[in-house]
Amino acid sequence: MGTVIAVISGKGGVGKTTTTANLGLGIAMSGKKCAIVDFDIGQRNLDMIIGLENRVVYDMVQVMDGDCTIPQAIIKSKVNENLHFLAASQTKDKSILSSEKVEKLVKELKDSYDFVILDSPAGIESGFEHTIEFADEAIIVVNPEVSSIRDADRAIGILDAKSQKVKDGQDVKKYLIINRINPAMVQSGEMLKSDDILGILNIQLLGKIPEDKSIIDASNQGRPVVLDNKSEAGKAYIRVSKRLCGEKVEFVDVESEQAGVLKKLAGIFR
Amino acid sequence: MKQRQYSLKVLEILIEEDDDKFIEFFEPKSILFKNHLISLHGNVNDDIISYLEDNGFKYQINQELPNPKNIQMEDAIIDDGRVDRKELEELEDKLKTQAIDCRIKLQELQQAVAELEIKANRDLVVMDEIIRSGREVNVDGDLLLLNRVNSAGLVKTTGNLIITQVVEGAIRCDGNFMMITVSPKANIVFNGVEVDNDLLQDKLNRIELKDNKIYITPVIKKEINWVQ
Numbered sequence: 001m002g003t004v005i006a007v008i009s010g011k012g013g014v015g016k017t018t019t020t021a022n023l024g025l026g027i028a029m030s031g032k033k034c035a036i037v038d039f040d041i042g043q044r045n046l047d048m049i050i051g052l053e054n055r056v057v058y059d060m061v062q063v064m065d066g067d068c069t070i071p072q073a074i075i076k077s078k079v080n081e082n083l084h085f086l087a088a089s090q091t092k093d094k095s096i097l098s099s100e101k102v103e104k105l106v107k108e109l110k111d112s113y114d115f116v117i118l119d120s121p122a123g124i125e126s127g128f129e130h131t132i133e134f135a136d137e138a139i140i141v142v143n144p145e146v147s148s149i150r151d152a153d154r155a156i157g158i159l160d161a162k163s164q165k166v167k168d169g170q171d172v173k174k175y176l177i178i179n180r181i182n183p184a185m186v187q188s189g190e191m192l193k194s195d196d197i198l199g200i201l202n203i204q205l206l207g208k209i210p211e212d213k214s215i216i217d218a219s220n221q222g223r224p225v226v227l228d229n230k231s232e233a234g235k236a237y238i239r240v241s242k243r244l245c246g247e248k249v250e251f252v253d254v255e256s257e258q259a260g261v262l263k264k265l266a267g268i269f270r
Numbered sequence: 271m272k273q274r275q276y277s278l279k280v281l282e283i284l285i286e287e288d289d290d291k292f293i294e295f296f297e298p299k300s301i302l303f304k305n306h307l308i309s310l311h312g313n314v315n316d317d318i319i320s321y322l323e324d325n326g327f328k329y330q331i332n333q334e335l336p337n338p339k340n341i342q343m344e345d346a347i348i349d350d351g352r353v354d355r356k357e358l359e360e361l362e363d364k365l366k367t368q369a370i371d372c373r374i375k376l377q378e379l380q381q382a383v384a385e386l387e388i389k390a391n392r393d394l395v396v397m398d399e400i401i402r403s404g405r406e407v408n409v410d411g412d413l414l415l416l417n418r419v420n421s422a423g424l425v426k427t428t429g430n431l432i433i434t435q436v437v438e439g440a441i442r443c444d445g446n447f448m449m450i451t452v453s454p455k456a457n458i459v460f461n462g463v464e465v466d467n468d469l470l471q472d473k474l475n476r477i478e479l480k481d482n483k484i485y486i487t488p489v490i491k492k493e494i495n496w497v498q
Contacts, residue, residue, distance in 0.1 A: 146421070150422055154403040157405050199418075200420055
């Protein structure tokens, strides 16, 4: 019996899909079986980010409608055999989802994988609600800026109200990933500090991902940044994946560490 | 030997030669004389004695009692039980109007009591959860909130409001006072008046309504007075 994790944000463009792809691959690299599912019906992206766009034959909606089985629709990653992918439908609309269908799909996946990561669509409409409905845990992705945090706050509120686990009287674990941290801007006070964000959202911190230009190239190439040993963001995603797998990984403060490097450089040139 | 001393009430009656109205006089008032000693003088006939005995009165006949107060005998007035009809009707009307007045007053009092009870029983609502963005909390009465109000969250109360953590969302309070710490992002409306955030600064504030005026008092942390 695996764990179902929904990756949500509320606001669009904060890095949900990138996070899903990198955590999926990171978990697979730790030796756990992981399925990543794109729930953004009508606007699928995840297939491109993990470089499997040319392999999509069946999608999630066809599985739910009974046109094919899960093993038929599942696509195995070229990079890691533990990583499996289920694509969203690009042609259908998200109104096609229904609670019963989603529950059946999620349960079947949960039975055969250690981790099932659901990439939620942006916004808080039905697509988002179906993603969180049967999730055991949720990863909330935010950028250090006010609009992203307010939207995440709203998304957490809906998660706490509509999740099936909460309705059953249990608690949905909520983890925070602060994405796209620009250390210099945090230091200069232009970007919100992690402490402030944690104070507002009041959930557990899973990791901080620094802004990294290599992510754009990695996404375009279809090779998630965790495969890049030199990338700071890649290393951060590896740390987060290990934490999800239950390993104790020390927190690296990406905000001040890089600032330390900058200070050292400043010291050299003084 | 045993002894006790006590006062006893006495009804002394002198029945004159031609007088046979004793029972007529005594009957309506008999209940008042239940514990009296009936002291009879004069022409006491058998009817009177048997009446008194039947009804269990203690009596004595033609015996002088010590009378230290020297109270004079008066003419006995016989209550014939007849009442003037007109007078009775007037009395009845008066009583009726009085009863109606009483009922109205009673209703008013009951209403006032009920209102007071509602006020007294209006429980203080205590909440300890983050009011997240998009959430609306409506409280009829007083609210003590032990957590934050996040940006775009809304808290409405008809009573007083105390929030122990930072408010970044919207507040609508119609009570007599509130104690809040607000960030510059917050929107505070107190009794229909929008409170300027600049007046609230970034610390705990007491906002009160007195004589139709709003008073804002910052609650400043006391600084330690070190020995000079």
